[in-house]
Amino acid sequence: MGTRTQAQRDAMTVEIGYALLSAAVLAVATFAALTAPAYLLGWPPALNKVLFVAGCALAAVVFVLRVVHVLWRYKGAPSTQPSQPGRTSPDS
Incomplete structure (x- = not known):
């Protein structure tokens, strides 16, 4: 495992933040969907x-x-894929 660039560390930080935020939203929605009818009815x-x-x-x-x-x-x-779809190398 080599050293990571600042861009890679920033990307991982954003990904972790996205994972935690989207998980929290889904957890709250799940909780509300399950418990709200009981309290409302x-x-x-x-x-x-x-x-x-x-x-x-x-x-x-x-x-x-x-x-x-x-x-x-x-x-x-x-990614190891070319930057332009359909291209196999930057020279083509």
Whole structure:
């Protein structure tokens, strides 16, 4: 593992930030989708508590899966493909 350039470190920082932010948004949406109906429709408190716990657990799972998915597909190394599609070398 060699040293990384400043651009590579900056790109990784942005990617980590994107992974955490998008995971947080998805986790909040998952939690809200699972728990909001119970509170809005006035279901029994015991059911509200069960849905709250299930919402927390599912939101945590969604958060972790999203972070892993985004960072797993990120490739920090520069691409070896040509800069122009269809070109095999810069001289062509």
